[in-house]
Structure formats: structure tokens, C-alpha cells
Amino acid sequence: MNTLTKTGLDMFNLISELYPICRSITGNGVRDTLTILQKHIPLITHEVPTGTKVFDWTVPKEWNIQDAYVKNSKGEKIIDFRKNTLHVLNYSVPVRKSVSLDELKAHLFTVPEYPEWIPYRTSYYQENWGFCISYHQLINLGEDEYEVVIDSSLEDGYLTYGEYYIKGKRAEEILISCHTCHPSLCNDNLSGIVLAVFLAKHLTSMSLDYSYRFLFVPGTIGSITWLCLNEPYVSRIKHGLVAACLGDSGRFTYKRSRRGNAEIDRVVMNVLKNSGNAYETIDFIPYGYDERQYCSPEFNLPVGCLMRTPYGHYPQYHTSADNLEFVQPKSLTDSLSLYLSIFNVLENNKTYSNRNPKCEPQLGRRGLYQMTGGQKDKKLKELAMLWVLNLSDGSNTLLDISDRSGLEFTLIHEAADMLLKHDLLQECPH
Amino acid sequence: MNTLTKTGLDMFNLISELYPICRSITGNGVRDTLTILQKHIPLITHEVPTGTKVFDWTVPKEWNIQDAYVKNSKGEKIIDFRKNTLHVLNYSVPVRKSVSLDELKAHLFTVPEYPEWIPYRTSYYQENWGFCISYHQLINLGEDEYEVVIDSSLEDGYLTYGEYYIKGKRAEEILISCHTCHPSLCNDNLSGIVLAVFLAKHLTSMSLDYSYRFLFVPGTIGSITWLCLNEPYVSRIKHGLVAACLGDSGRFTYKRSRRGNAEIDRVVMNVLKNSGNAYETIDFIPYGYDERQYCSPEFNLPVGCLMRTPYGHYPQYHTSADNLEFVQPKSLTDSLSLYLSIFNVLENNKTYSNRNPKCEPQLGRRGLYQMTGGQKDKKLKELAMLWVLNLSDGSNTLLDISDRSGLEFTLIHEAADMLLKHDLLQECPH
Amino acid sequence: MNTLTKTGLDMFNLISELYPICRSITGNGVRDTLTILQKHIPLITHEVPTGTKVFDWTVPKEWNIQDAYVKNSKGEKIIDFRKNTLHVLNYSVPVRKSVSLDELKAHLFTVPEYPEWIPYRTSYYQENWGFCISYHQLINLGEDEYEVVIDSSLEDGYLTYGEYYIKGKRAEEILISCHTCHPSLCNDNLSGIVLAVFLAKHLTSMSLDYSYRFLFVPGTIGSITWLCLNEPYVSRIKHGLVAACLGDSGRFTYKRSRRGNAEIDRVVMNVLKNSGNAYETIDFIPYGYDERQYCSPEFNLPVGCLMRTPYGHYPQYHTSADNLEFVQPKSLTDSLSLYLSIFNVLENNKTYSNRNPKCEPQLGRRGLYQMTGGQKDKKLKELAMLWVLNLSDGSNTLLDISDRSGLEFTLIHEAADMLLKHDLLQECPH
Structure with missing residues (x-):
């Protein structure tokens, strides 16, 4: 059994463990859920008292x-x-x-x-x-x-939510948000919760540029509460994704942020396009999951929603048929891989300038270019290097270069690394 | 017989009354026509002497x-x-x-x-x-x-044209122009004349924000004359339509203003798109009716031309077959309704700002949102309210919101009214 | 035999004369080639010593x-x-x-x-x-x-290249560059060399606004050498084309400059579109001919590449089958005509302002407009005049007007000339 298959089974097992619990927007169902998640990641729980004013809302009774x-x-x-x-x-x-x-x-x-x-x-x-x-x-x-x-x-009590923060080199954050208020429903949204947990586990072991914030909040009232209590820090969020409906076998659907062309939007579309699989992108609408709050007009955060089949588009949605049979280990791991690919692009989406901007540098004498000319097929790696050199004038990120060239981000990124190693590029400041 | 059917017959009857008159760019045919129109609206007639210089032109002999x-x-x-x-x-x-x-x-x-x-x-x-x-x-x-x-x-005489002005709350004007120089031709342009008259009658009884100016002018020389004599006031025209060929049974055709994306262009396209009927839009070309003059380079007014089948695109055009059999009461009333829908959008195309721009306001406690969650189908009215709240950041008009959401303007407008009533929006100044 | 047929045969015969020579990036093959070209145009040859540093490169041994x-x-x-x-x-x-x-x-x-x-x-x-x-x-x-x-x-020696300059009224230059390093290969690139020679012959006899610079350089090292030695003057180049693969019978392919929407890009696409023949346009990629160097990030010159079938897209490419049977006199003359049409647009792409910008001027009394109105079909020439008058507000070039109207540049240009003659336009300064 390979790692991915094992990860898929682990994710599925965690869904199975959480499935019987009766969650709601408050109460012990959420607490029990977060306690189970703490066996995987050391998330912090917050308890916000009934009656707390959060913007236009009030935390309800528990x-x-x-x-x-x-x-x-x-x-x-x-x-x-x-x-x-x-x-x-x-x-x-x-x-x-x-x-x-x-x-x-x-x-x-x-x-x-x-x-x-x-x-x-x-x-x-x-x-x-x-x-x-x-x-x-x-x-x-x-x-x-x-x-x-x-x-x-x-009765008077608390609204409970979980938060997990991974500190990277930069204070700028990537937000991953999922809703924890649904009772025995697997795709919506145990799949999103479990994906967030496994993402967090995976990223914890890595050297990261960005900091990452994971929120496990009840839908609507939870994200509103978090935004209200953390308003001074919200501007740290540079990119974000709402994770939901990620275990079914449908193709991926990306719902763009309200901005429509934020870096997260472009990255997700770049990765989906180069995945070779069918996918769908849809424009932001102010209906759906917690992107409604993150994308409210004054916050207008660059937060999209990355799902498989969207809410309301599968008959099992919000019924007892959204059960353990409806989610698949393979779908869960593919979703995890996609999220990781997206964060990989964000982490490495730097801007460089070509140190030899007048004409091409001579790649051949550096061993970066084939030596016998005239052959019909040029290798993709060389083409990627030529693209990086040509567009690295300080105004294009590696994502821009991937988009314009049509070459996969990883290929462009490798080319940039190779050129950096040969002192042919220099990184531009953020 | 309902009101619309009656209006259609009234319009058709007025065409029939005007049909036998031999109109031209000057002379008694135009005077007789305007006298008949004065039975419907108190339009003013202007008489401009032969020999008057109007830009590069001269008013000809009568x-x-x-x-x-x-x-x-x-x-x-x-x-x-x-x-x-x-x-x-x-x-x-x-x-x-x-x-x-x-x-x-x-x-x-x-x-x-x-x-x-x-x-x-x-x-x-x-x-x-x-x-x-x-x-x-x-x-x-x-x-x-x-x-x-x-x-x-x-012989030396006069060029005669008619003008009718409806004062609204604002000095800014909407122009409706039609040509009065064609003899016994029904679609081109008795249909346009009659449409303008019935529009004017209808708007006179309404409370209006914009002022409206109706011009009944001979083609080319008439609009040139009006523009020359009224040059200092031309900048008051914020939107305009040339009305012609509105009685045949063809689908609507909108010819955009020279600007191409003026508010009037966007409004007409929005209303046509949401009408559910087939229609066509064409780019401005400097050939056609009096939009040629309104859209000449120094005036460059936001004036389009809203027709059914365009000039030259039906075989009856400029022949005796453009007669009373070629125009239909039903087509005339549908044209009238379309123009009224367009003016309704212009009148109500305001910009608001959301008074709770951080997260959504709680619509439920105001009775604006269904109370039992989890249902699959959300009502269109709620969605319209969410769109208005989400995009009302002071930079989007209701037209922008209608365009982006794909929801009809009237639905968006009703949602905005409902939100205003609940103090959730405030209007931005012009 | 008409002129065009004769020109085609002359071009083909020059290819035949050059075919047996063993060219390379340096050496006597290039010298012999340039000597033959000097029988047609008085081009100057440059000899750059082995070891000369040219940006990141060094001129190699001969x-x-x-x-x-x-x-x-x-x-x-x-x-x-x-x-x-x-x-x-x-x-x-x-x-x-x-x-x-x-x-x-x-x-x-x-x-x-x-x-x-x-x-x-x-x-x-x-x-x-x-x-x-x-x-x-x-x-x-x-x-x-x-x-x-x-x-x-x-051995130590020289890199040889040819240069031919035609002085026009303006110091701004149009660059035509072709590579001279391929041995017995006809389409790639004897066709490009011969096209450049015949273009140069043709333009020499004309009254020109722009100056023209023809470069006959070995691929890559030749253009790098020229750019390095002429760096202070490079900014004079306002438009440019790399000429290659112009003798096969495939349709034209235009590869846009790195800028993508430079005037040369728009002109070539306008001319190709109005040609009535199938053609293809492709985005810039940093692989191909010497546009790689002209479009390197710091130069970023508006230089495209106009070919028939592109490099690598025909099986004969870089093989002995790219021989005298593969190129056709008719293809060569059609390529020549296309280049001349493009330069004709560049030479005449002026900006005018309408001297009667308020309403249309009265074309009829100047004999520029048909006198009997009401006819269904208006002549194209009149329409072209109306377009020029309408868009000549100082912000549109004749190319802009051709693009927006969909009318051929030559028709727009003739209309502008006619209007100039009647004092209805004035030219705007560059």
C-alpha cells in the first residue's frame, strides 16, 4: 500500500469516526469533534459566550x-x-x-x-x-x-471553534476555512474538515514562507465571529480557500473570490488547467459557504472556494444519502494533492529579474542547452528556461510566466531554480 | 380589450392619420404632421429661416x-x-x-x-x-x-421642427430623437414618430428624476440645426436614443453609441438580454439616422439607435411596401414597453453603500430571510438582496449588480428598495 | 510575362545561385553570399574579429x-x-x-x-x-x-554580416532581419534573404517616410553582435520583421512581437485579415529566429516574425528536402507583396483631426456624396469617408479606423486623402 492510498484510508477513517456525532453551530457535538481532531493537530479551541455581539449578529444560545x-x-x-x-x-x-x-x-x-x-x-x-x-x-x-x-x-453557553496556526517565515497568511456545524453528513462537510486536518499535518513538517491559519468554525455565525474578534489581523490574509464537499467523485469546481482575478484565483485555475483533468470554474456569487463573509464588501478578502461537486448540485446534498458510501478515499487524497499543489505554487510564486537582459545569455557554455544544433525537437526544459529569461524583467511572477507560456508551474519553477543556480537570475523583493 | 392592446391600436391609428401626408425636410407636410401630434402632446414648433448657417450646412429653401x-x-x-x-x-x-x-x-x-x-x-x-x-x-x-x-x-421659407420637454427633478436630460422628413412610409419613420409621442404622453404623467427632451426633426439637416442652435446646452444630454423602424415584426436591434459602452448602451443591452426574446446588437457605424450627428466627434453624445429590423435590412425599406400593412399594433406596443423599461432602469440606476459592510447583516431577524435552513432552493429575492449587499460598496450601480449577477434589473431594484426600507443601505450621491 | 511573374522568377533564380554555397555562422560561405547580393543592392559588409565580446557571448573562431x-x-x-x-x-x-x-x-x-x-x-x-x-x-x-x-x-578570423540602410524622411527605422547562416536550404532561409533583397530594391526607388534597415546576419550570434555594436541606436527601431520561410506554398503565419499589440503586430494582422486568404497568427514565444534577441527583455523591440509555414512545422525543415523544388516563384512574389502592403500601411498610418468635428460636413456640395438620396446601397468610398470623419478626433490612426470599421486600410487611406484635398482634415503631429 503506497503513502497516498494509506493517507486516503486515514482520511476516510477520520470521517467515519466523526460521522455519528450530532454537530450544530454550538454545543458539545462541535467540542467532541475538535477533541478528536486534536489527536491529529494541536489546534486551539475558542469558546465565545452566548450574547456576544459580532457585527450585526449575536452569538446564540448553546x-x-x-x-x-x-x-x-x-x-x-x-x-x-x-x-x-x-x-x-x-x-x-x-x-x-x-x-x-x-x-x-x-x-x-x-x-x-x-x-x-x-x-x-x-x-x-x-x-x-x-x-x-x-x-x-x-x-x-x-x-x-x-x-x-x-x-x-x-441555554446560555458558548460558541466553540477551532484554530490552528503554522508560523512561516513571513507574517502574511494563507487561510483555510471549513465549517463544522453539520451533523452526520460526510461530504458536506466532514470531507472539508478532514482535508483541512491532513493539510495541516502535512504542512507542519515543511519549511514554509507563508504562515497558514486553519479555521474550524460553524457556518456563517462562526466565520462572522472569527472576523469580528480578529478584525485587526484580517489584513494579514493574502490568500484563502474555503474547503467543502471534497470527498465525492465529481470533478473539481473552483468558485472564484469576489475579486475574480486575485492571485489565489489565478493559481487555482493554473493548477487545474495543467492537471489534465476536467474541472469547472464559476464566478463568485454571494451565496454558498463562508466565502460569503470573507468576501463581504469591506473585507473583500481573496478567498475562493474549492470543492468537487458544489453545494446543491448533487441529489445527496443535505440528506442522509450524504453518508459514508458517498465519499471515497481516492477522492479525498486527490483533493489533498490539489490543495498541496496550489500551496506549492503560492510558496514559490516569486518574481525574478534576468541578469543578462540584453539578448539571451549563452546557455550552451553553461551546460544548459543541447550542443548539437539543428535538431527538430527542443526539450521542454530549455523552453522553460527561455521563457523565464525572456519574461523575467521584474514585472512577471513565475505564475505569469506559466500562464503566458502554457507550461506547468513546476517546470517554470525548476527552470528558474536552475538559472538562479547559474547566477542568471536574481530575485526581486516582494 | 386591455390597456396595451388599446395603446397599440391608438398608435396604429395615429400612423394611419399621418400616412397620407407628403412630408419632406421642410414645408407644410412637416407642419401638418406636428399639428396632428399637438393633439397628443403640447410640443413646441420651431421655424428656422432658409439660409441660416448651421455648422457646415445651410438651411435650404422650403x-x-x-x-x-x-x-x-x-x-x-x-x-x-x-x-x-x-x-x-x-x-x-x-x-x-x-x-x-x-x-x-x-x-x-x-x-x-x-x-x-x-x-x-x-x-x-x-x-x-x-x-x-x-x-x-x-x-x-x-x-x-x-x-x-x-x-x-x-422658395425661401423655413425649416420646421418640433420639440417637447418634460422637466424632471434633475437638469440632466434623456434625449429621444426621431426623423419627420419621410413621406408616406410607415415603419421608417411614422413608427418612430408615434412611439416618441406615446412615450412622451406616458412619461408626462410620471414623477421623473431625469428631464426628457423629444425632438421631431427632419433627418440630418434637422438634427444638425438643433445641435447648432442648442450647442451650449448639449452637455445636459446624459443618455439618448434615436427611435426609428419600430413597427415591423422583426426582432429588436440596438446600435450602440460611438462610445460603445456608455450607460445607455449597457442599459439597453441589459434590458434586451433579460427580455427573453431574440435581439441583436451592432456596433456604431457612422451611417444611419441622426445618431450620425449626435455621435459626431466633438459632440460624441451617448446616443444609440434602438430599432426593430434596421434600415436597409428589410426589402420594403424606402418603398411603397413600407405601408400600413407592414406595421403592427402589437409591434408598436412592444416597442413602447421596451423603451419604458429602459427609462425605468435609467431612472433607478442608483449607487448604494451597504451600512453593514463587514460580513452579511442578519436578514433573518428582519424577516427578510427564510427561517428554516437547509432547504435546497433559495428564493430569487433573497439572492438579489445578497447581491445588492455584497456589491454595494459605493462603486457599483444597480445596473452593475444586475449585469454581474445575471438577475433582472427590476429584481435587483426591488431588493435594494427592501434593504433601504430596513436601513441596510444608503444612497451614494451622484 | 507580367512584372510579378518576372519578379518571382528573378527571386527564384537568385535562390538557385545561392543554393550550392556552404554557409555557416562565419566564413567564406557568408562572404560569397553577400558578394552575390551586392549585385542587387549596395549592402555594406562588416567583419567582427574572433574573440570580440558581445554581451554574454564571444565571437567564435571562423x-x-x-x-x-x-x-x-x-x-x-x-x-x-x-x-x-x-x-x-x-x-x-x-x-x-x-x-x-x-x-x-x-x-x-x-x-x-x-x-x-x-x-x-x-x-x-x-x-x-x-x-x-x-x-x-x-x-x-x-x-x-x-x-x-x-x-x-x-581559426581566428571574423564574423561577417551585411547591412543595408535606406534613408527616409524620418530617422525612425523599420528593421528587416534575415539569417544567412544556413547552407543548402532553400526555404529556411534563402527565401528570407532573397525576399529582403527584393524588398530593398523595391523600396530604394520610393519616396519613404521611415528609414529602413536590412540586416543579413548569422542566426543568434549575428543579431546579438549587431545589437551589441549598435546599442545606442537601437531605440530608433520603431517596427521590425524577421523574414524567414517565405517560399513554400503554405499559408502565412505571423508570430507577434513580445509586446503582442505593437503597431507592427496590429498592421500585419490588419493586412492579413483583409487579404481574404487563410492565415494564422501566433503569440510570441522565446524560441525561433532572431526575434528571440530583438525581443529580449531589455530591448523588447516591436519585432515580429512573418513566415509562411513556421520553422519545424513542415517535414522538409532542416533536411535536404528543403531544396529548390520546395520553393515556388509564386509564393515568393506573394510574400513580397504582403511585406510591401505592410510597409505601405506603416508609411501611411497617420492621425488626422476632422476640421468640422461638430456634425458631419456637407459632403454633397463638395461632390463627395451621391446626390439622389434614398437609394439602398451606399458606396464603400462614402462610408470610408464617414468613418474617417467620425473617428478623426486626434486619437485614432488610420489603422485604428480600418480596424474599427472593418474596411481595408487602402480604402480608408484613399478616403483620408480625398478629405485632406477638400480641406476637411488636418494631420496631427507624430
Whole structure:
């Protein structure tokens, strides 16, 4: 078994370990999740009290749940939260009463297009209770007296999030953000959480120019809270990616930042283009994951969202079918490799100036060029060196050179290294 | 009968009323036309004396015509101006003489491609006389002595044009210009004249930000005259459209202003794109209607030309087949609606700034956002609000937001109104 | 026989005269070539001593060759330089010895894909000796004792290049550069040399605004040498073309300058587009002919490369099949015409301002416009005048007007001349 295959299985196993936990935007589900992640990376947890004002929002009460079920008059549990966390409307207030079929139905949610699947529903900011079941189960419910129990609590407490920082040579940061608020859903977003963890593990062992910040936050309220508490430091973020939906077998989809042509946007598109695989890029829209907040008008951070199949574009999205069968070890490792390739470009995207800018330098006498002329096929490495020499006038980054030449960044980067070694280039200051 | 259908019939009836009149660039035909229009809108008429210098041009002698015919030796009127004003070469000098077939033929104009149609020909600036007939009639003319009578006059007088001004809150103007010099031709340009009249009627009753100026001018010499006499005020024109060929059943064609990307150009393209109907846009060329003058290099006004089938692109153009059968009430009302939609965008194309530019404001607690999360389909109204909030950083107009989001302007405009009402936006000064 | 046919034959005959000469980057082959060219144009030759430092390079030793052959043990010449100059590895050091088949094979070059063709190979900067033969001959060589003779010399001497200057009214120059270092190869690059000579002959007899500089230089080292020796004057070059591969029957290919949108790039693309023939344009890449040096980052001259089928894109490239059968008189004259059309645009690409910038001037009273209005088809000449008047606001060149109108440059140029004659335009200073 090679390293990549092993990594894929490790990622999948971590998803499996996190899958049964009932997460929400607050509560012990998030704490338990972060505790498991701490076995992999020493992330720090933050607890922000209920009632804290964060821009236009307020940190809500903390929600916790022990159990929830519906019993029929025979005492049989016909809906059981312990079988699937999706069965309960997330943020349901406590309830314990007998109800008729009609009253029960007013609190049931289904997805009729897929009659066997349980939908995922939430009611964070309007107090309510409810159950999510399959449409098939709904239509088979008969008149009866049902016992409804939701053993939850909604009380002053905390919003919990995790943060992991890797210090590089520069104070400028690359942000990786994922949302931790979804209960038993694998692709959205255990795949993003696990990808962030494995990225962090991998980068920790490397010598890095940029510093890296990983955020494990509940969607919307979590990123808003982080931005509010860290407003003075936000300008350190030079590039960022929101990681979500990275375990399915669909092709990669990159949603550009609000800026549209930020360096992160250009890097991701360069890497995807040179990957040889099909992919899709879409323009920023102010709907989706936490890029909504990072790209709000005053922050306008260069943060895109790199997914496989986007939210809402696969039928399993936000249903019980987004389960362990829907995510694949191979997809997870390919996603990890793609993120690492992107960070590799960002780390090495320097600007050089050619020390012999008048005509080409004589590569041949330095052993950098084939000696017998007239052959039809020139090697790609030589071409990459010629491109780097030609465009290194102080105004082009290696990414610019890769884009203009159509040659892969790694080839351009190697050429630049070779030329540097022969004193033919010098690095320009940032 | 609904309002739109009634409006279409009213427009068509006005065309029918104007159709028999022999208009030209000067003379009583134009005066009679403007008098009829004054029954609908209180337009002002201007009389500019023959000989007035207008830039490189001179207002020509005034042309009037009572009658014109050709009789054969049997005394039969074989060509009769009273049957169709197109029969006489427009601006023909008076003539009364007997001619042979050969001499007559030297003064006859036909359109051989369409042997039953009478062409429309003019000779404004070179004194000449002539008749326009069907090619079929031409080839059936036999040797004979023909009596030619053109009872016209070409004398010092006036160039007549009409002007109608609607004062809005702002001094900045929107110009609507149409040409009034064509005799019995319906699409080119009675349709444009009638459209301008009904637009004017409609706008008069509205509360308007912009002021509106309607010009009813003879082609070329009329717009040149107006520009010359009003040169100090021309800079008030912020947007403009030349209205012509708006009654046929072809799709809309927008010819951009010389600037190519003026606000009027972007607005028309936005409205056409969102109309769901086929349309065409073409780049400015210095040939066509009076946009030639408005877009001359020193004025370079943001004036486009919004037509259905463009000049010269339908076979009936400038022939007797451009008659009452060629224009349709439905086409006229659709044209009117389109113009009104465009002015609606211009009136409402404001720039706002988001009062909560750091992260999204919490729409939910203001009742602006659905309360049960997790549902797959988000409503368009919410998306429009998110777009307005995200892009309202003081640098984007609502048109910019409509263009970037791909959402209709009206939806964006409604979202902005809703956000304003909740104090989430503030308007930026012009 | 018309002039063009005669010119084509003259060009072809000059190629035939130059074909047998064994050129290289230095030596008598280049001198003999330039001497023949001097029968057509009074070009000046420069001799630059071996050892001269030219930027990062050094002028190499001069190479000359009298004879070269391989004999088998029967004394039969099985490879004979006198039959084809390609047989010897260009820049082979002298050798005279007996070798086994194995040792001989280590010095033989072939092109197996085309088993009957002899390849062209060089070894300028690494001392070596060798022979180029057909693959068919290679595989039929038997075990034997072979006598190898290369009667060459590699000694201190000179690098020779030719230069021809035509003085125009302005000191600003147009550069035409071709490489003179290839031995018996017709398309690459006797066609380029001969095109430059005939262009020079043609332009010498004309009244020119620009000055023209023709360079006949060995590839790479020649242009580097010229740039180094003429560095203070290089900024006079306002436009330039590298001429190569102009005799084959393929369509034209234009490789843009490094700038990508320099005037020369726009002119060539305008002329090619209006030619009505298929053509191709490609972006600059830092591999190819001497545009590599002219477009090195600090010079960054607006120099493109105008070819027919590009280097490496025809199988005959750099083989014995690039012979007299591969180039055609008709192709040569068409290439000449294209270059002349391009220079015609550059010479006449002036900027004018309309003296009547407010509305159109009255073309009719000046006899510049048809007098009977209403006709459907307007003549192209009138349209060209309207375009020139409309866009001549001091910011558009005639090329800009041709590009925007889609009308041929010559039509636009004639319209401008006509308007100038009627005092409707004035020329703007450079």
C-alpha cells in the first residue's frame, strides 16, 4: 500500500469516526469533534459566550441534545435520533408530549423526490421543534396518539471553534476555512474538515514562507465571529480557500473570490488547467459557504472556494444519502494533492529579474542547452528556461510566466531554480 | 380589450392619420404632421429661416407641393402624386412640359428587384425633378408624348421642427430623437414618430428624476440645426436614443453609441438580454439616422439607435411596401414597453453603500430571510438582496449588480428598495 | 510575362545561385553570399574579429571548409560534401583518419522518419566532427575500414554580416532581419534573404517616410553582435520583421512581437485579415529566429516574425528536402507583396483631426456624396469617408479606423486623402 492510498484510508477513517456525532453551530457535538481532531493537530479551541455581539449578529444560545424519539401508541420508537442524528430538526427546543397525527405532521420534514432519504433541516434563529424522516415513512404513518420526546437544551453557553496556526517565515497568511456545524453528513462537510486536518499535518513538517491559519468554525455565525474578534489581523490574509464537499467523485469546481482575478484565483485555475483533468470554474456569487463573509464588501478578502461537486448540485446534498458510501478515499487524497499543489505554487510564486537582459545569455557554455544544433525537437526544459529569461524583467511572477507560456508551474519553477543556480537570475523583493 | 392592446391600436391609428401626408425636410407636410401630434402632446414648433448657417450646412429653401402627375396623349393620368406621395421625387422643382418617352425615362426611378413597388427617392441639394413608379409600369410605357406636371415650389421659407420637454427633478436630460422628413412610409419613420409621442404622453404623467427632451426633426439637416442652435446646452444630454423602424415584426436591434459602452448602451443591452426574446446588437457605424450627428466627434453624445429590423435590412425599406400593412399594433406596443423599461432602469440606476459592510447583516431577524435552513432552493429575492449587499460598496450601480449577477434589473431594484426600507443601505450621491 | 511573374522568377533564380554555397555562422560561405547580393543592392559588409565580446557571448573562431568525404576500402567516395553541403556536420573540426564502421557511426546523423533525406546538423560551440547522411544509406553501411577526410579550418578570423540602410524622411527605422547562416536550404532561409533583397530594391526607388534597415546576419550570434555594436541606436527601431520561410506554398503565419499589440503586430494582422486568404497568427514565444534577441527583455523591440509555414512545422525543415523544388516563384512574389502592403500601411498610418468635428460636413456640395438620396446601397468610398470623419478626433490612426470599421486600410487611406484635398482634415503631429 503506497503513502497516498494509506493517507486516503486515514482520511476516510477520520470521517467515519466523526460521522455519528450530532454537530450544530454550538454545543458539545462541535467540542467532541475538535477533541478528536486534536489527536491529529494541536489546534486551539475558542469558546465565545452566548450574547456576544459580532457585527450585526449575536452569538446564540448553546444547543445540546441527549435523545429524541417518537413512539406510537404501542410504545414502539418509530423515529429514533440515536439511529441518525438527522432525524431531529437541528436546534429543536425540548418537547415532551402526546400529539395526534396531524399535529405531528406539522413538525415533520421529508424530501419527496427521494422517498427513502432523510433530509437535514435546521432552525437556529426561530425556536421550533421537529423531526426529519423519509417520505416513505411519512405516507405510511397512520392515525394514532404519538409520544414525542426531544431531550435537548437551549441555554446560555458558548460558541466553540477551532484554530490552528503554522508560523512561516513571513507574517502574511494563507487561510483555510471549513465549517463544522453539520451533523452526520460526510461530504458536506466532514470531507472539508478532514482535508483541512491532513493539510495541516502535512504542512507542519515543511519549511514554509507563508504562515497558514486553519479555521474550524460553524457556518456563517462562526466565520462572522472569527472576523469580528480578529478584525485587526484580517489584513494579514493574502490568500484563502474555503474547503467543502471534497470527498465525492465529481470533478473539481473552483468558485472564484469576489475579486475574480486575485492571485489565489489565478493559481487555482493554473493548477487545474495543467492537471489534465476536467474541472469547472464559476464566478463568485454571494451565496454558498463562508466565502460569503470573507468576501463581504469591506473585507473583500481573496478567498475562493474549492470543492468537487458544489453545494446543491448533487441529489445527496443535505440528506442522509450524504453518508459514508458517498465519499471515497481516492477522492479525498486527490483533493489533498490539489490543495498541496496550489500551496506549492503560492510558496514559490516569486518574481525574478534576468541578469543578462540584453539578448539571451549563452546557455550552451553553461551546460544548459543541447550542443548539437539543428535538431527538430527542443526539450521542454530549455523552453522553460527561455521563457523565464525572456519574461523575467521584474514585472512577471513565475505564475505569469506559466500562464503566458502554457507550461506547468513546476517546470517554470525548476527552470528558474536552475538559472538562479547559474547566477542568471536574481530575485526581486516582494 | 386591455390597456396595451388599446395603446397599440391608438398608435396604429395615429400612423394611419399621418400616412397620407407628403412630408419632406421642410414645408407644410412637416407642419401638418406636428399639428396632428399637438393633439397628443403640447410640443413646441420651431421655424428656422432658409439660409441660416448651421455648422457646415445651410438651411435650404422650403419645398411645398400641391400636385404632380404625368398624362399620356389620351389625357389619362398614368402617374398621380395624389394616389401616393412617393410618386414624386422628393424636392422636385416645378415642371410643366411635354416630353418624349426617352426624356421621361431619364426622370423615372424604379426598383427592378420588386417590380410592383414604388421606390422613395429624394434630391434635396441638387435641383432636379422626377417620378418614382413601379418597374412593372416602367417597362409597359410606350412611345408617346407625355404631359409632365409638378406643381411645387422651392422658395425661401423655413425649416420646421418640433420639440417637447418634460422637466424632471434633475437638469440632466434623456434625449429621444426621431426623423419627420419621410413621406408616406410607415415603419421608417411614422413608427418612430408615434412611439416618441406615446412615450412622451406616458412619461408626462410620471414623477421623473431625469428631464426628457423629444425632438421631431427632419433627418440630418434637422438634427444638425438643433445641435447648432442648442450647442451650449448639449452637455445636459446624459443618455439618448434615436427611435426609428419600430413597427415591423422583426426582432429588436440596438446600435450602440460611438462610445460603445456608455450607460445607455449597457442599459439597453441589459434590458434586451433579460427580455427573453431574440435581439441583436451592432456596433456604431457612422451611417444611419441622426445618431450620425449626435455621435459626431466633438459632440460624441451617448446616443444609440434602438430599432426593430434596421434600415436597409428589410426589402420594403424606402418603398411603397413600407405601408400600413407592414406595421403592427402589437409591434408598436412592444416597442413602447421596451423603451419604458429602459427609462425605468435609467431612472433607478442608483449607487448604494451597504451600512453593514463587514460580513452579511442578519436578514433573518428582519424577516427578510427564510427561517428554516437547509432547504435546497433559495428564493430569487433573497439572492438579489445578497447581491445588492455584497456589491454595494459605493462603486457599483444597480445596473452593475444586475449585469454581474445575471438577475433582472427590476429584481435587483426591488431588493435594494427592501434593504433601504430596513436601513441596510444608503444612497451614494451622484 | 507580367512584372510579378518576372519578379518571382528573378527571386527564384537568385535562390538557385545561392543554393550550392556552404554557409555557416562565419566564413567564406557568408562572404560569397553577400558578394552575390551586392549585385542587387549596395549592402555594406562588416567583419567582427574572433574573440570580440558581445554581451554574454564571444565571437567564435571562423570556420571554412574546402572538402569533406568518406571513402570505403575500395576507395569509393560514399559520402561527398561536394554533392551536398549538408553532408558535413556544420563547424566540423578538421579530421583525416581511418575508422571502423562503429567509430564512423558515432559521427553520423540521419533522420529515420524520412529515410531518403539528409539532415542538417551543426556543432558551433562544442568541437566535434561528423557527417549527415540518409537513414537509408546508414543502414546499408557494412563493416569496413573507412577513410574520413574533413578539410576544414577553425581559426581566428571574423564574423561577417551585411547591412543595408535606406534613408527616409524620418530617422525612425523599420528593421528587416534575415539569417544567412544556413547552407543548402532553400526555404529556411534563402527565401528570407532573397525576399529582403527584393524588398530593398523595391523600396530604394520610393519616396519613404521611415528609414529602413536590412540586416543579413548569422542566426543568434549575428543579431546579438549587431545589437551589441549598435546599442545606442537601437531605440530608433520603431517596427521590425524577421523574414524567414517565405517560399513554400503554405499559408502565412505571423508570430507577434513580445509586446503582442505593437503597431507592427496590429498592421500585419490588419493586412492579413483583409487579404481574404487563410492565415494564422501566433503569440510570441522565446524560441525561433532572431526575434528571440530583438525581443529580449531589455530591448523588447516591436519585432515580429512573418513566415509562411513556421520553422519545424513542415517535414522538409532542416533536411535536404528543403531544396529548390520546395520553393515556388509564386509564393515568393506573394510574400513580397504582403511585406510591401505592410510597409505601405506603416508609411501611411497617420492621425488626422476632422476640421468640422461638430456634425458631419456637407459632403454633397463638395461632390463627395451621391446626390439622389434614398437609394439602398451606399458606396464603400462614402462610408470610408464617414468613418474617417467620425473617428478623426486626434486619437485614432488610420489603422485604428480600418480596424474599427472593418474596411481595408487602402480604402480608408484613399478616403483620408480625398478629405485632406477638400480641406476637411488636418494631420496631427507624430
